Each structure stands twice: as C-alpha cells, then as structure tokens.
Amino acid sequence: MLEKNPVIFIILAFIVIMVGTAVTMIAPFKWINDPGDRIAEVKPYSPLQQEGRDIYMREGCNNCHSQTVRTLAVDVERYGYGGGYSKSGEFVYDRPQLWGSRRTGPDLARIGLKYIDPKGMWHRKHMDNPQSVVPASNMPAYAFLNTPLDTTYSERKMKLLKFPYTQADLDDLKGKSEMDAIIAYMRKLGTDIPVKKAAAAQHLPASRINPFSDLKAIKAEALSIYARDCASCHGDKREGTLGPALKGSARPDAELFAIIANGIEANGMPSFSGSLDEQKIWKLVTLIKLGKQDD
Ligand code: HEC
Numbered sequence: 506m507l508e509k510n511p512v513i514f515i516i517l518a519f520i521v522i523m524v525g526t527a528v529t530m531i532a533p534f535k536w537i538n539d540p541g542d543r544i545a546e547v548k549p550y551s552p553l554q555q556e557g558r559d560i561y562m563r564e565g566c567n568n569c570h571s572q573t574v575r576t577l578a579v580d581v582e583r584y585g586y587g588g589g590y591s592k593s594g595e596f597v598y599d600r601p602q603l604w605g606s607r608r609t610g611p612d613l614a615r616i617g618l619k620y621i622d623p624k625g626m627w628h629r630k631h632m633d634n635p636q637s638v639v640p641a642s643n644m645p646a647y648a649f650l651n652t653p654l655d656t657t658y659s660e661r662k663m664k665l666l667k668f669p670y671t672q673a674d675l676d677d678l679k680g681k682s683e684m685d686a687i688i689a690y691m692r693k694l695g696t697d698i699p700v701k702k703a704a705a706a707q708h709l710p711a712s713r714i715n716p717f718s719d720l721k722a723i724k725a726e727a728l729s730i731y732a733r734d735c736a737s738c739h740g741d742k743r744e745g746t747l748g749p750a751l752k753g754s755a756r757p758d759a760e761l762f763a764i765i766a767n768g769i770e771a772n773g774m775p776s777f778s779g780s781l782d783e784q785k786i787w788k789l790v791t792l793i794k795l796g797k798q799d800d
C-alpha cells in the first residue's frame with residue numbers, strides 16, 4: 506500500500522499539489538490578459554496622477570476603499586456610474602493593482618465618473634473635512650495633504666513604469682500640493698472607459714408636465730432623495746454650498762428636470778438620469794420649486 510512507503514507517498518502528493526497549482530494559477534495566464542482584453546481608451550497615468558496614486562497607497566486609502574466593480578448587478582448599480590463592471594483591461598497601468606478587499610467606504614473605481622468636479626472643489630472640501638460633506642462619514646480628514654508635493658522621483662517613476670510623459674507634464678508639477686495630486690488621481694479613476702453618454706445627454710421627460718403638483722404628498726420622499734444625492738453639494742437645507750441654493754427656483758419645471766437629468770458637467774453638476782428615474786426627478790423638481798422654507 507502507498508501509505509506504507511513514505512517516499513513514494515510524498516512524491517505523489519507533491520505531484521498532485523503541483524498539478525492543482527498549475528491548473529489554477531499558471532494555466533489561466535494562457536487565456537487572460539491577452540491583447541483582446543486591452544481597452545484602447547485606457548491611458549497611463551500622468552506624472553501628477555501617478556504621484557496621487559502613490560499618496561493613495563502611502564495613506565492606505567485602499568484599506569477602506571476598493572477599486573473594482575464586481576459583476577453583480579447590485580455592484581454595477583451602486584458603483585458602475587455608467588461604466589458597467591470592471592474589466593481586466595482597465596488595470597493594465599495599475600502597478601500594483603488597488604482592488605482592495607474591504608469597503609468601509611464606497612468603491613472608487615468610477616469615482617471620476619461620479620464627480621466630474623472640473624475644478625476639484627468637491628474633492629477638496631471632502632478631503633479637507635469629510636464630515637462637512639457627509640455628516641455621518643467616518644473617513645478621516647486629510648487636510649494635512651495641503652503640503653508641497655515632493656517631485657524628486659516623479660520623472661524616474663514615469664521612466665520605470667514606461668509611461669509616456671512630456672516636459673510640460675513635468676513642469677505642471679511645479680507648485681502643486683499633495684492634495685492636488687490625489688484629486689487629479691481621483692478625477693481620472695473610471696473616466697477612460699467609453700461610457701454610453703449619448704442616450705443620457707438627450708434625456709428629456711416623456712411629458713413636459715410635472716405630475717407632482719402637491720409638495721406635501723411627496724415631500725418626505727423627495728427630502729430623502731435630496732439628502733442622499735444632492736445635499737453634499739447644495740447644502741443640507743438647500744442653502745447652497747458648492748452648487749447654488751435650490752429654494753423656490755424661478756426656472757420652468759421642464760428646465761429643472763433637464764438640468765437634473767443631464768447635469769451641467771462643465772461646471773460640476775453631475776447627471777442623474779442613470780441613477781434616478783423620471784418620477785424621482787420630478788419629485789425633486791417639485792421640492793426645489795415649492796420648498797421655500799427650511800424644512
Ligand atoms: C477609515 C476608512 C477610510 C479611509 C482610511 C479613507 N476613506 Fe474615503 N471614505 C470612507 C467612508 C466611510 C466614505 C463614505 C462617506 C463619505 O463620503 O465621506 C468615504 C468616501 C470617500 C470618497 C467619496 C466616495 C463617494 O462615492 O462619494 C472619496 C473620493 C474618498 N473617500 C477618497 C479617499 C481617499 C483618497 C483616501 C485616502 C487619502 C480615503 N478616502 C481614505 C472611509 C475612508
């Protein structure tokens with residue numbers, strides 16, 4: 506019997522384990538990461554973004570934030586922001602990858618799609634003091650990143666990673682802070698992949714008439730949508746912070762609908778047609794038009 510001969514037994518056990526290892530860990534390289542998985546639009550990081558990425562690792566943001574949208578429908582819904590689930594081609598320039606294994610905070614794989622934030626104002630406010638944007642947040646404040654960026658190794662990093670860069674990219678680092686770098690990194694995440702924006706850009710209601718003319722009936726629901734999706738930029742009491750105050754707007758209902766559905770991306774107002782249905786947008790319009798008092 507085999508177990509009576511320890512040498513042969515050990516050799517056979519070793520072979521079995523090695524076969525298992527080869528099949529599960531080595532063989533897959535035959536069919537993953539081939540040129541077909543590449544996504545042409547995915548670009549390497551600029552020197553500033555790469556510095557931001559390094560600060561992200563140094564500060565351990567990956568201990569609280571994942572960077573991968575799983576293939577589950579709930580994940581795509583929550584964190585996809587129109588980009589769908591994460592594909593391997595999105596990570597070709599990530600060395601190391603920062604998929605993470607813990608979500609104390611939300612997934613950040615598409616955070617650049619969630620907050621277009623052209624001037625980085627949202628991120629700056631949130632990083633300086635997360636509770637000023639999300640009162641219940643347990644994210645620590647990172648105001649200390651407002652220090653000059655150390656660029657000693659910036660060029661070497663680009664060379665080592667074989668990322669293309671220009672002298673202008675390097676000059677761009679002058680006078681930048683660590684905060685600027687991490688914001689540049691946040692604003693890039695998820696923005697390379699082609700997103701079906703064409704449909705969203707044209708989003709208009711089926712009818713131009715707001716079906717909700719009675720604020721009382723929908724107020725509780727509208728306030729809860731507002732608290733979740735809008736308060737971080739328009740203030741808890743709609744008094745306006747990063748975005749303007751939203752009280753008793755004079756704009757016509759259909760115009761407000763279009764702004765909320767399509768956003769004004771160039772100025773930092775995100776589009777909500779992907780995450781809010783028509784009914785919910787109309788309810789917000791009613792709240793913005795009729796809700797004058799502090800509620
Ligand atoms: C202790 C855990 C923790 C750490 C560490 C942490 N965060 Fe967060 N983060 C959170 C939580 C919780 C939220 C959700 C509440 C909020 O928006 O503040 C969040 C939210 C965010 C958001 C907004 C996400 C969204 O979908 O609105 C960004 C961007 C972000 N964090 C970036 C960072 C960066 C960059 C770092 C490192 C410099 C970092 N976080 C470190 C817990 C953390």
Ligand code: HEC
Nearest residue numbers: 627734735738747748749761764765769772773774775789
């Ligand atoms: C990331 C920040 C941010 C979030 C989140 C956000 N907004 Fe805005 N919003 C802005 C900014 C910035 C402007 C100003 C755009 C401009 O002036 O062109 C704006 C403008 C608007 C306007 C036009 C106001 C006016 O009279 O000019 C409306 C209406 C509006 N937002 C509604 C909403 C609603 C409703 C939500 C939630 C579903 C929301 N916003 C979420 C940043 C945001």
